[in-house]
Amino acid sequence: MFSITFGGWFQCRLATDPDPTDEPRGVSGYTFAVGDEPDLDRVLRLNDPVALRSHAPEVGVLVRSVSHDGAVLIDHPLIGARVDLLDGARFEMRNYILAAQPGTQAINPFNLQIGGNGILLRRADILDLDHPDWPITSISDDKLLRRGGNFILDYARFVQVTKLPDYASYRLRRKALLEADLVTATDPLVRAALQKRLSEFAIDEQTPDDRRRRGLGFVEERAFAINGPGLLDDPHGKFGFKPDFSRPWPISFWNGVWDCDALCGYMQGDLLLPLHSHSGVRSQNSEAGLQ
Amino acid sequence: MAFFPMMTMVIRPLGEVISELPASADHSDLYAGPTFEFDRNVGLLPHRGPALTIIGELLTQIAAETADLSAAAARLLLPQAERIAFIQANLARIAANFKATLHP
Numbered sequence: 001m002f003s004i005t006f007g008g009w010f011q012c013r014l015a016t017d018p019d020p021t022d023e024p025r026g027v028s029g030y031t032f033a034v035g036d037e038p039d040l041d042r043v044l045r046l047n048d049p050v051a052l053r054s055h056a057p058e059v060g061v062l063v064r065s066v067s068h069d070g071a072v073l074i075d076h077p078l079i080g081a082r083v084d085l086l087d088g089a090r091f092e093m094r095n096y097i098l099a100a101q102p103g104t105q106a107i108n109p110f111n112l113q114i115g116g117n118g119i120l121l122r123r124a125d126i127l128d129l130d131h132p133d134w135p136i137t138s139i140s141d142d143k144l145l146r147r148g149g150n151f152i153l154d155y156a157r158f159v160q161v162t163k164l165p166d167y168a169s170y171r172l173r174r175k176a177l178l179e180a181d182l183v184t185a186t187d188p189l190v191r192a193a194l195q196k197r198l199s200e201f202a203i204d205e206q207t208p209d210d211r212r213r214r215g216l217g218f219v220e221e222r223a224f225a226i227n228g229p230g231l232l233d234d235p236h237g238k239f240g241f242k243p244d245f246s247r248p249w250p251i252s253f254w255n256g257v258w259d260c261d262a263l264c265g266y267m268q269g270d271l272l273l274p275l276h277s278h279s280g281v282r283s284q285n286s287e288a289g290l291q
Numbered sequence: 292m293a294f295f296p297m298m299t300m301v302i303r304p305l306g307e308v309i310s311e312l313p314a315s316a317d318h319s320d321l322y323a324g325p326t327f328e329f330d331r332n333v334g335l336l337p338h339r340g341p342a343l344t345i346i347g348e349l350l351t352q353i354a355a356e357t358a359d360l361s362a363a364a365a366r367l368l369l370p371q372a373e374r375i376a377f378i379q380a381n382l383a384r385i386a387a388n389f390k391a392t393l394h395p
Contacts, residue, residue, distance in 0.1 A: 017299065018298075018299050019299070020299050020300050020303055020304045021300065021377075021381075022304070022374060022377055094296065094300060094381055094384075095295075095296040095299045095300050096295050096296050097296050097300060097381050097384050097385055097388065098384065135380065137380045137381065137383060137384040141391075
C-alpha cells in the first residue's frame with residue numbers, strides 16, 4: 001500500500017446561510033465579495049487562488065509525505081506535489097436541500113489530482129456508479145452521505161494549524177493588519193473593501209460566540225473510497241510503483257479552521273493507493289475505467 | 292427540514308430573477324416587481340395527512356412548471372437562464388425530499 005499525506009490551506013469563496021447558495025456578492029450571510037473581487041463561485045481551490053485577500057494564509061494543498069507499506073520515503077518525487085480537486089469542486093449542501101446537517105454535505109465533483117515532478121496521478125469518485133451522469137440533485141441521500149462529512153468543533157486543530165492560543169487572537173491580529181492598511185489606503189474601492197472587511201470584525205468583537213469567530217473551530221471529517229476512473233501519467237517512471245485502479249482508494253481528510261475573512265480553510269488528510277502485486281516495478285502510464 | 296430551504300433557495304432567488312425581467316412586452320424599459328400577494332383565499336386543510344399530501348403534490352407541480360420555465364429561459368437565451376435552472380433543480384429536490392418524509 002502506498003500512502004500519501006497531504007495538507008495545506010485552500011480557498012473557497014462561498015456565500016453563507018441565509019444567502020442562497022448561488023448568491024454572487026453576499027447579502028445576508030457572513031461572507032461577501034468586496035470591492036472589485038469577482039463574484040462568489042463556491043469553488044474549492046486547493047491551489048491557484050482567485051483574488052486572494054490581503055493577509056490571507058498562503059494557499060496550497062501539497063503532498064507532505066509518502067510511505068510504502070509503512071516505510072517513509074523521504075526523497076520520493078511526489079513530496080511537494082500539488083493536490084487539486086478538478087472541475088469546480090464545491091460543497092454541495094444548498095441550504096439543507098442536499099444535506100440535513102451543516103458539515104455533512106458532499107464535495108462534488110470529487111476528481112482528485114496529484115501532480116508534480118513529472119508525475120500526474122488522477123482519480124474520480126462517482127456518487128452513483130449505476131448512474132454516473134446523474135446530476136447531484138438526483139442522487140439518493142445515502143449515496144450523498146457516503147461522501148459527506150462529520151461535523152465537529154475542534155479547537156485543537158485550530159491551534160495545530162495556526163499556532164495561536166485562541167480564536168480571538170487570530171481575528172484580532174487580522175483586524176490590526178487591516179486597520180493599518182486602511183490608514184494608508186487612498187483608492188476608494190480599496191478603502192471600501194477594507195471597511196467592509198473591518199465591519200465584520202466588529203460583529204464578533206461584540207458577540208464572541210458569533211460564527212465569524214467560532215468558525216475557526218469548525219471541522220468536517222470525511223472518509224470514503226474513491227471508486228471511479230483514473231490515470232497515472234508517469235512517462236519517466238519516477239513514481240516507482242503501480243497503483244491498482246481496479247480497487248477503490250481509501251481517502252480520509254478533514255477541512256476546517258474556517259477563516260471567513262480570507263475565505264480560506266485548512267485541509268489535511270491521507271490517501272491510500274493499493275498497488276499491484278509487483279510493487280516496486282517501475283511504473284509507466286496506466287489508465288483504468290469504472291470498476 | 293425538507294421544506295426549510297424554500298425561502299432561501301426558491302422564493303428569494305425567484306424574486307431577484309423576476310426583478311431583472313421586463314415588466315411586460317409593452318414596457319420592456321421597466322422591470323417587474325413581484326408583490327408575492329395571494330389573490331385568493333388560502334383554504335387550510337384541517338387534517339394533517341391529506342394536507343401534507345396536497346403540499347407534496349403542489350411542490351411537485353410547481354417543480355414541473357419551473358422546469359418548463361427553465362427550458363423556455365434557455366431557449367430564449369435569457370441571462371437568468373442558469374439561475375432559473377438552478378432554482379428548478381433545487382425545487383425538484385425539495386419536492387422529492389418532502390415527499391420522502393411522507394413515505395419514509
